[in-house]
Amino acid sequence: MIKILYIILFSLIVANCSFNKVLKKHGVRNLELKQENFVYGVTNINDIRKQLGPPSTKSTFDNDIWIYIEREITSEPLIKLGGNKIITNNVLVLEIDQKGLLMSKNFIDINKMNELDFNQENTEGNFTKKSFVYNFLSSMRQKINDPLGKRKKP
Numbered sequence: 833m834i835k836i837l838y839i840i841l842f843s844l845i846v847a848n849c850s851f852n853k854v855l856k857k858h859g860v861r862n863l864e865l866k867q868e869n870f871v872y873g874v875t876n877i878n879d880i881r882k883q884l885g886p887p888s889t890k891s892t893f894d895n896d897i898w899i900y901i902e903r904e905i906t907s908e909p910l911i912k913l914g915g916n917k918i919i920t921n922n923v924l925v926l927e928i929d930q931k932g933l934l935m936s937k938n939f940i941d942i943n944k945m946n947e948l949d950f951n952q953e954n955t956e957g958n959f960t961k962k963s964f965v966y967n968f969l970s971s972m973r974q975k976i977n978d979p980l981g982k983r984k985k986p
Contacts, residue, residue: 853906853907854906854907855904855905855906855919856904856905856906857902857903857904858901858902858903858904858905859888859900859901859902859903860884860885860888860900860901860902860924861902862902863884863900863901863902863922863924863939864902864922864939864941866883866884867884867924867937867939869883870926870934870937871934872934872935872936872937873933873934873935874933874934875933875934876932876933876934877928877932880898880926880928880934884900884924887899887900887926888900888901889901895927895928895929895930895935896927896928897925897926897927897928898925898926898928899923899924899925899926900923900924900926901922901923901924902920902921902922902923902924903918903920903921903922904918904919904920904921905917905918905919906919918942920942921941921942921945922939922940922941922942923939923940923945924937924938924939924940925937925938925939925940
């Protein structure tokens with residue numbers, strides 16, 4: 833009876849194991865291939881939505897800026913403690929004019945992201961204890977503690 837129980841337990845464990853890597857995909861698939869069809873001044877909003885769907889992020893300045901993201905992650909082997917490894921990380925930035933036509937596009941893949949330079953300067957804050965906010969809150973606290981102003985000040 834115990835041997836049968838061990839066989840069933842062993843078969844359940846083996847059946848649930850998989851040797852295929854698990855891929856977690858997020859965003860628009862095959863973004864690099866789909867964006868090649870877009871032509872400046874010809875492609876409009878409807879064409880973009882038909883091929884890529886709604887944007888991941890949308891902002892409005894002078895022109896509309898639509899951002900599409902494609903990301904593919906897999907897990908590392910157990911030897912590397914099972915962390916995540918990024919396989920694909922693509923970003924497509926589309927700028928659309930007031931008429932709804934494509935003005936510019938910028939495709940950034942994982943290699944271009946590694947080449948981006950970031951500013952290394954630190955911003956120092958010069959906050960003082962007696963700032964406007966501190967003075968305002970302390971006066972409010974004083975009015976709450978002594979609404980009539982008859983209490984003796986320390």
